[in-house]
Amino acid sequence: MKKLVFLFAVTVASLASCSSDDNDGGSSNGGGSKLAKSEVTTIEPDGTISLVNYTYDGTKIATTSSSNSNKSVYTYNSNELSKMENKVNDITQSYTDYVFEKGDVKSTTTYSVSAAAVPTKTSSVLYTYDEAAKTQTTQTTFYPNGVPTVSNTTTVNTYDSNNLVKSVTTTVIDDKNDNVSTINYIYDTKTNYMVNVTGKPANIVKAKNNPVTLNTTVVVKTDNVIGTPVTTQSTFEYTYDDSSFPTEVKSYTGGKLTSSKVIFYN
Numbered sequence: 001m002k003k004l005v006f007l008f009a010v011t012v013a014s015l016a017s018c019s020s021d022d023n024d025g026g027s028s029n030g031g032g033s034k035l036a037k038s039e040v041t042t043i044e045p046d047g048t049i050s051l052v053n054y055t056y057d058g059t060k061i062a063t064t065s066s067s068n069s070n071k072s073v074y075t076y077n078s079n080e081l082s083k084m085e086n087k088v089n090d091i092t093q094s095y096t097d098y099v100f101e102k103g104d105v106k107s108t109t110t111y112s113v114s115a116a117a118v119p120t121k122t123s124s125v126l127y128t129y130d131e132a133a134k135t136q137t138t139q140t141t142f143y144p145n146g147v148p149t150v151s152n153t154t155t156v157n158t159y160d161s162n163n164l165v166k167s168v169t170t171t172v173i174d175d176k177n178d179n180v181s182t183i184n185y186i187y188d189t190k191t192n193y194m195v196n197v198t199g200k201p202a203n204i205v206k207a208k209n210n211p212v213t214l215n216t217t218v219v220v221k222t223d224n225v226i227g228t229p230v231t232t233q234s235t236f237e238y239t240y241d242d243s244s245f246p247t248e249v250k251s252y253t254g255g256k257l258t259s260s261k262v263i264f265y266n
Contacts, residue, residue, distance in 0.1 A: 186213040
C-alpha cells in the first residue's frame with residue numbers, strides 16, 4: 001500500500017452529474033472493473049460509525065444500504081437512471097424520477113410518500129448546460145401545499161475534461177442582499193473510487209480523480225455593501241492500493257480530523 005498525503009477540503013456536496021463519459025476512467029490505471037462494495041465512515045470527534053453497502057447490476061448501482069435500515073433502490077432505462085427510491089425498513093419514504101437528454105440529466109422530480117402510500121411532489125430540479133463554457137446550472141422548485149415556488153438559490157458547476165473544478169452557489173434575498181459561495185477544487189492524478197460506475201445518480205459526482213484541496217469562499221452582500229470574503233480550506237489524506245484506487249480517505253478542516261472512510265472493493 002502506498003500512502004500519499006494531500007491537502008483536501010472537507011465539504012460534502014450533493015452535486016449533479018456532468019457530461020463526461022461514464023465509461024472512461026479506471027481501466028487506464030489498472031482498475032478495470034473494480035467497484036466499491038462497501039464503505040465505513042467514522043465521524044470525529046465522537047467516533048460515530050456509519051456503513052454503506054453497494055450492490056450492482058453490471059456496473060450500474062442497484063442498491064445502497066446503510067447500517068440504520070436506510071436503503072436506496074435504483075431503476076434504469078437502458079443505461080440511464082430513471083428512478084431512485086429511498087426506503088426505511090423496506091418501506092418507501094420518497095422517490096425521485098430522472099429525465100435525461102443526450103446523455104445528461106435534464107430534470108429530476110422528487111416525491112414524498114405518506115403512510116397511506118400516496119405520493120406528494122416536493123421538489124424538482126432543472127439542469128441546463130453550456131457545452132462551450134463546460135458549465136451546468138441547476139434551479140430548484142419547491143411545492144409547499146402543492147404550489148410551485150422557485151428557489152432563490154442557483155448553482156453553476158464548471159468542469160474540465162475529467163472533474164468538477166468549480167461550483168458557485170448564489171442565494172438572492174432581494175436586490176440589495178445576497179450571498180455567494182464559491183468552491184474551487186484541486187485534484188490528484190489517482191483514480192476516483194466511483195470511476196467505473198455507470199448511470200450515476202445525480203448526487204454522485206462524475207469525477208475521474210480525487211480532490212486534494214477544496215477552498216470555499218463565501219461573500220455576503222448586505223444593503224448593497226459587499227462583505228469581506230471568508231475562505232475555508234479543508235484537506236484529504238489518501239491511502240491507495242496498487243491499482244491507484246483509494247482504500248482510505250481522511251478528511252480535515254482547519255488541521256483537525258473530521259472523518260475517515262475505509263473503502264472495500266469487489
